[in-house]
Amino acid sequence: MAYDKFNVLKSTVVPLPAENVDTDQIIPARFLKATERVGFGDNLFRDWRYDPTGAPKPDFVLNNPTYQGKILVSGKNFGSGSSREHAVWAIYDYGFRCVVSSFFADIFKNNCLNIGVLPVTVSEKFLNSVFEAVEADPKVELEVDIERQSITLLSTGESESFDINSYKKENMKNGFDDIDYLLNLKEEIAEFAKTR
Amino acid sequence: MEKKTLFDKIWDAHVVRTVPDGPDVFFIDKHFIHEVTSPVAFLNLEKRGVTVLHPERTIATPDHNVPTIDQEKTIKDQLSRMQVEKLRTNCKKYGIELHDLGSAHHGIVHVIGPELGVTQPGMTIVCGDSHTSTHGAFGAIAFGIGTSEVEMVLATQCIMQSKPKKLRITVDGELGKGVTSKDIILYIISQISASGGTGYFIEYAGSAIRALSMEARMTICNMSIEMGARGGLIAPDETTYAYLKGKRYSPKGADWEKAVAYWESLKTDEGAEFDLEYHYDAADIEPMITYGTNPGMGIKVKGFIPETVGMEGSNKKSYLKSLEYMGFLPGEAIQGKKIDYVFVGSCTNGRIEDIRSVAEFVKGKKKAPNITAWIVPGSREVEKLAHEEGLVKILEEAGFKLRQPGCSACLAMNDDKIPSGKYAVSTSNRNFEGRQGPGSRTLLASPLTVAAVAVTGEITDPREVF
Numbered sequence: 001m002a003y004d005k006f007n008v009l010k011s012t013v014v015p016l017p018a019e020n021v022d023t024d025q026i027i028p029a030r031f032l033k034a035t036e037r038v039g040f041g042d043n044l045f046r047d048w049r050y051d052p053t054g055a056p057k058p059d060f061v062l063n064n065p066t067y068q069g070k071i072l073v074s075g076k077n078f079g080s081g082s083s084r085e086h087a088v089w090a091i092y093d094y095g096f097r098c099v100v101s102s103f104f105a106d107i108f109k110n111n112c113l114n115i116g117v118l119p120v121t122v123s124e125k126f127l128n129s130v131f132e133a134v135e136a137d138p139k140v141e142l143e144v145d146i147e148r149q150s151i152t153l154l155s156t157g158e159s160e161s162f163d164i165n166s167y168k169k170e171n172m173k174n175g176f177d178d179i180d181y182l183l184n185l186k187e188e189i190a191e192f193a194k195t196r
Numbered sequence: 197m198e199k200k201t202l203f204d205k206i207w208d209a210h211v212v213r214t215v216p217d218g219p220d221v222f223f224i225d226k227h228f229i230h231e232v233t234s235p236v237a238f239l240n241l242e243k244r245g246v247t248v249l250h251p252e253r254t255i256a257t258p259d260h261n262v263p264t265i266d267q268e269k270t271i272k273d274q275l276s277r278m279q280v281e282k283l284r285t286n287c288k289k290y291g292i293e294l295h296d297l298g299s300a301h302h303g304i305v306h307v308i309g310p311e312l313g314v315t316q317p318g319m320t321i322v323c324g325d326s327h328t329s330t331h332g333a334f335g336a337i338a339f340g341i342g343t344s345e346v347e348m349v350l351a352t353q354c355i356m357q358s359k360p361k362k363l364r365i366t367v368d369g370e371l372g373k374g375v376t377s378k379d380i381i382l383y384i385i386s387q388i389s390a391s392g393g394t395g396y397f398i399e400y401a402g403s404a405i406r407a408l409s410m411e412a413r414m415t416i417c418n419m420s421i422e423m424g425a426r427g428g429l430i431a432p433d434e435t436t437y438a439y440l441k442g443k444r445y446s447p448k449g450a451d452w453e454k455a456v457a458y459w460e461s462l463k464t465d466e467g468a469e470f471d472l473e474y475h476y477d478a479a480d481i482e483p484m485i486t487y488g489t490n491p492g493m494g495i496k497v498k499g500f501i502p503e504t505v506g507m508e509g510s511n512k513k514s515y516l517k518s519l520e521y522m523g524f525l526p527g528e529a530i531q532g533k534k535i536d537y538v539f540v541g542s543c544t545n546g547r548i549e550d551i552r553s554v555a556e557f558v559k560g561k562k563k564a565p566n567i568t569a570w571i572v573p574g575s576r577e578v579e580k581l582a583h584e585e586g587l588v589k590i591l592e593e594a595g596f597k598l599r600q601p602g603c604s605a606c607l608a609m610n611d612d613k614i615p616s617g618k619y620a621v622s623t624s625n626r627n628f629e630g631r632q633g634p635g636s637r638t639l640l641a642s643p644l645t646v647a648a649v650a651v652t653g654e655i656t657d658p659r660e661v662f
Contacts, residue, residue, distance in 0.1 A: 019514040020390060020490045024628040029607040033261060033275035035235040035282045047630050052616065075510050077391040080424060080490070081628060082607075083326040084233065085342035106360075106394055106426055107326060111342035128509075165358070167218025177344065182352040183246065185212070185221060189354055192212045192223055193250070 003116030005175040009098055009144045010154070012069035015134045016061055021074050022081035023108065027090045029082075040086055041093030062094075066138045073100040073130050073142075079108025088112050098144050100151065102127045113168050114177060120144060120151050120162045129158055146172055199468040201362055202431050203397050206337045206462070210320045212354060219356040225319040227254040227349045228305045229292070231279040232261060232609070233324030237347035238286045246351045248290040253353060255314055256287050257295040259304045260325075261609040264572055264599035267297045276610065290350075303575020303601040306330040306543035310414065311577050313443025317432035317459040322349060327543045327625065329420040332429035333413035334436055335462045337397070339427040360426050361471040363396035364464075367404040369478035374659040376553070377412035378545060378623070378642035380404065381419040382484035382494045388474065390492035393425030396472065399464060400430050404478035410439040411549045418544045419625050422491035431463040483657050486627045486640040487530050489518040493627070497645060497657040501528045521629055522637050523617075530639075531655050537620035538569045538650045539632070540596075540643055542606035545623035546574030548581045550643040554596075555587040557647035557658065563595035564653025570612065571596045572604040596650070608633045621649045 031043040049060050056063040072091065078101040079087065088111045091099065098118045112119045122130075133140045133155050140155040146169060152159040164172070171177065182189070200208070212221040234256075241247070248254070261276040271277035280297070287294040295301045301308050306327055309315045317335035322328060326340035345355045367380060385392075398420050405413070413430050420428030437456055440446045447455040483497045495501065501519065503526045504512055519526065524533075540546070540554050551573065563569045571591055573579040579601055582588050588598055605612040606624035608631070614620045616635025623646050627638040639655070648658035 017510050017513075018517070019510055022490065022626075022628045024607075024626070024631050028630055028634070029260075029609045032232050032609065033273075033279055035278055036239060037236045047634055052634060075514065077394070077424070080390060081326065081421075081626060083324060083340035083342055085236075085324075085344060088342070103391060103394070105391070105424055107340055107342060107421075110357075111344065114342060114344035131510075165218050167215045167356075178356045179244070179246075179344075179348050179351055181215075181356070182221065182348055182354055185354075186352070189212055189221070189223070189249075189352055193353060196210075196223060196225060 003175050003177070006097065006116060006118055006146055006172040008146070009070060010141055011071045012139060012141050013071040013073050013130065013134055014061055014067045014069055015131055016072060016074040017131050019075035020077045020080055023079055023084050023087040024081055026079070026087040027084065032084060032086050037089050039093070040090035041095070044090040044094045070096055071098045071100060071142050071144070072096045073127070076101060076103035076124070078104050080105040083107045085111045085115070088115055088117055092117050100127070100130065100142070113172070116172065116175065118144065118146065118172060122151060122160050122162065126158065126160050129153055129156070199465040201464040201468045201470065202335065202399055202429060202462055203337065203362055204468070206318055206320065207359055215356070219358040221354050222357045223320065223354050224322050224349050225253065226314055226321045228309055228321070228323035228328070229254055229256045229346065230260055230305050230323070230325065231258040231283040233343050234286065234346055235279060235282045237343050237350060240347050241350055248292070248350045250353045251291040254292045254350065255295070255309070256283055256292050257302060257305050257308055258283055258297060260603045260607065262297060262602040263610050264602050264604050264612055267600045273610070300576055303577065304543045304546060304603055306418065307546060307574035307578065310334065310410070311443070311575060313440055313446035316440065316446070316455070317436060317462050322355065326421045327418050329427035330414050330418040330543055332417035332420065332427050333410060335429055335432035335459065337427065337429065340421065360397040361395055362399070363393060363425065363472045364399045364401055364470040365474045365476070366402035367400070367476045367478055368402040369404055371404060371478045371481065374483055374644060375481055376642040376644055377408050377415045379481055379484045380478070381416045382486065382491070382640060383481045384476065385419065385423045385491050386484065386494035387476070388423055390422060390490040391424040393420065393423035396425050398425045398428035400428055405430060406433065409549060410435055411547045414547070415544055419491065422625060432459045483642060483645050483659065485530060485621070485645060485655060487522060487524055489521055489627055489629050491625065491627060491640060493518065494640070495530060497641070497655060498531055501526055501530060503527050531657065533655045534619070535567065535621050535649050535654060536618040537614050538567055538646045539572070539605045539620055539622040539624060540570070540646055541572030541574065541604050542624035543574065544625040545643050546572060546578065548578050550623060551578065551582050551587055552585070554643050554647045555590045557644060558594040558596070558651060559590050561594055561651050563650045566653045567650050569596040569650045570599060570605060572599045573601050575601050605632050607631060608636070614638070621646050621655070
């Protein structure tokens with residue numbers, strides 16, 4: 001369904017310097033039982049965030065009020081494993097609009113773009129700069145500009161450009177999704193279907 | 197003439213149009229759905245006022261959250277029951293073929309698709325499940341999608357996809373005794389890492405792959421996603437045709453001849469280029485097992501957990517965190533570690549050949565007293581064959597508990613959970629933290645290795661148990 005438009009996002013960040021964060025960690029399978037897309041943010045990183053009694057684990061970053069923001073920053077191979085879109089729903093529902101990593105799993109990246117969360121791939125060097133800057137000062141901000149395809153660490157001015165194809169870029173800027181596009185091709189698809 | 201890979205041939209034949217500097221509008225021949233990733237897609241369709249365009253191209257079964265005991269009774273867990281009921285309502289409303297609990301072809305979606313002959317060479321197949329890559333064993337382009345894409349397929353029979361790069365993995369030579377296709381794929385993933393295939397679609401080739409049965413090929417393609425690849429395929433051949441002949445949805449009569457003639461064309465042209473190639477020698481592959489929390493963390497059963505030499509920063513930190521979760525130390529031997537559970541099942545290794553190999557191994561033996569042994573057939577058809585062939589009797593005499601078909605302890609959405617802190621050696625596909633239940637510790641291995649572990653109660657090379 002249509003989502004909020006994404007243009008320039010300036011925000012403090014939540015750092016999660018782990019690698020290979022799989023979608024089972026982002027949202028464990030036992031929390032996939034809803035038939036509607038509501039409330040998934042409550043169980044984002046459930047088993048890292050809460051102990052088995054449901055009490056928050058104080059050492060996990062989402063339980064540390066020092067770190068807030070609309071941008072989640074994590075280590076390489078973020079979103080690997082299961083195709084569950086619920087993982088992105090949980091990230092979105094929690095309040096993130098952008099995820100930054102040095103490497104994303106394919107299906108996760110597609111799922112992000114399909115619901116309006118921007119995945120930004122940066123170099124290892126830039127990623128480490130962000131982790132170091134946030135560790136030194138949790139108030140530092142990132143600025144993500146989709147039109148310019150740039151991400152900037154505002155405390156140092158360090159900046160990188162990121163890839164996004166122009167189709168997805170327009171979608172993100174306008175809050176359109178792929179189904180809007182596909183439904184407009186109905187006749188072309190119907191002709192093609194006859195050949196299959 | 198332009199030289200094409202098998203993947204190019206199938207992909208290019210399904211492109212409706214290419215968006216300039218954007219993805220392809222990609223036509224989907226067959227679509228599988230299950231109870232967990234489809235309800236929101238149907239709900240959104242309704243919100244848009246759109247119907248299902250080609251209900252005859254979608255097939256449904258409930259598998260992820262279903263109980264594996266008392267399936268004939270009402271599902272106790274309210275949320276699971278609601279998801280299964282939603283699937284039933286949606287299938288009825290839109291006229292989608294449903295293989296419901298208790299019906300002759302109920303089972304894990306990636307087990308029943310091939311069993312029914314729905315999966316055929318040259319097709320494009322998607323499902324809201326990353327292990328859809330399984331169907332690539334037939335020479336099809338098959339991959340997992342998110343729920344937004346499930347909605348796209350229901351509404352338009354298309355999704356928007358950028359064409360992945362091409363990777364060929366060639367395994368030549370003969371496998372040693374006690375080495376299975378699961379060991380091949382765990383070996384490959386251990387070599388190229390859990391992210392080494394990201395951005396690629398794989399073609400598996402070579403004499404060791406050709407020599408495998410269809411079920412063994414499915415195990416390989418199934419785990420393509422565990423190295424980050426979208427999917428993996430194997431060119432169809434006589435083995436493929438023999439498997440498909442006579443299946444419910446396989447072409448019949450003159451259509452069969454026509455289909456085989458087309459399938460024969462589905463191979464990579466000599467000289468066609470890949471973006472990346474890896475070559476392995478089957479003789480180098482031994483029984484494998486994982487020791488960490490992603491499928492790339494695999495070693496020989498007779499091997500040692502890697503030391504941290506050469507690792508630094510967040511890489512080392514993540515590695516040590518993973519070992520801490522597992523309760524292992526760098527440099528330790530994995531053989532001889534005490535195990536609590538074994539699980540035989542899942543879309544990776546829940547087929548009849550897997551159950552046969554376990555039964556053959558444990559025949560006349562008993563499971564170790566410290567082991568709880570679960571065996572969960574991938575489908576009703578597999579369950580039926582296991583009974584008919586006397587395998588269930590052998591397994592039960594050895595102390596295994598047979599359960600009813602479903603995804604079960606592979607992802608522990610139902611009650612089949614490994615308790616916190618306990619070790620499970622599993623034939624499934626993922627060893628992520630908590631994958632088989634909160635706090636559970638999973639080691640992935642072949643059905644043969646799992647059988648050996650069941651008998652000895654500790655990590656054991658199956659070649660050393662007689």
